[in-house]
Each structure stands twice: as structure tokens, then as C-alpha cells.
Amino acid sequence: MNWILLIIAGLFEVGFTTCLKLSNNFSNLKWTSGFLISVLLSFYFLNKATETLPLGTAYAVWTGIGAVGTVIVGIIYFNEPANFWRMFFIATLIASILGLKFFAGSSH
Known part of the structure; x- marks a missing residue:
């Protein structure tokens, strides 16, 4: 269950980074609200996950999910580049997340 909470936290991290871009420097109330809600939920689920997962592992996986997810959102929705080397290093990051x-190890 703790890994599921961590994945949810990472997905909300993708949500808050996406909302941050769309908020137009916090001038768009709808996307600013989405940012604030996503930040709160992301940290809530990260906090719950670290009750049973090692802190360093949880943080690395959380930021990794956020980084990979944000790059994917950028490629799909914001027409950011998807060249070979960028994809290679995203794949490396995914492999690192899976390895962690x-x-x-268990914290107990």
C-alpha cells in the first residue's frame, strides 16, 4: 500500500508542475488552485508513504516519478523535444526508479 501512496504522490507532483506552467505566474486562478491542491495532496501522500518506506528511497522515487511524468506531459502537451538522448536519459531514470x-530495504 505504501508504494501505491508514493505513486499517487508522484502523480500529484506531475499535476502541480503542470498546473504551475499553466497558471501563468499564478495569474490564472483555476490553474493556481489546481497547483495548490496538487501540492498539498502530493506532500500528504508522500508523508504517508514515508511512514513505512525509507525516506531517501521514497523521496528519490517521488522526484523521479515527478520528473519523468513532467517530461512526458511536456512532450505530449507542450511540444517539447523528444530526441534520442532525452528519451535515453528518461529511460535511465525510469530504470533507476524501478531499481530503488x-x-x-525495509525501514523496520
Whole structure:
């Protein structure tokens, strides 16, 4: 369950970074509200996940999910580049996230 909470936290991180871009420097109330809600939920679920997961592992996976998800959103919705090297390093980051998940020790 703790890994599911961590994945949810990471997805809300993608939400808050996307809303941050769309908020137009916090001048758009709808996207600013989405940003604030996503930040609160992301940190809430991250906090819940760190009750049972090692803090360093949880933080690395949370930021990794956020980074990969934000790059994917950027490519799909904001026409950011998807060249070979960018995709190569995103794949490396995904492999690192999976490695942390599968080889993380228990905190208890």
C-alpha cells in the first residue's frame, strides 16, 4: 500500500508542475488552485508513504516519478523535444526508479 501512496504522490507532483506552467505566474486562478491542491495532496501522500518506506528511497522515487511524468506531459502537451538522448536519459531514470523500488530495504 505504501508504494501505491508514493505513486499517487508522484502523480500529484506531475499535476502541480503542470498546473504551475499553466497558471501563468499564478495569474490564472483555476490553474493556481489546481497547483495548490496538487501540492498539498502530493506532500500528504508522500508523508504517508514515508511512514513505512525509507525516506531517501521514497523521496528519490517521488522526484523521479515527478520528473519523468513532467517530461512526458511536456512532450505530449507542450511540444517539447523528444530526441534520442532525452528519451535515453528518461529511460535511465525510469530504470533507476524501478531499481530503488525492487531493492529498497525495509525501514523496520
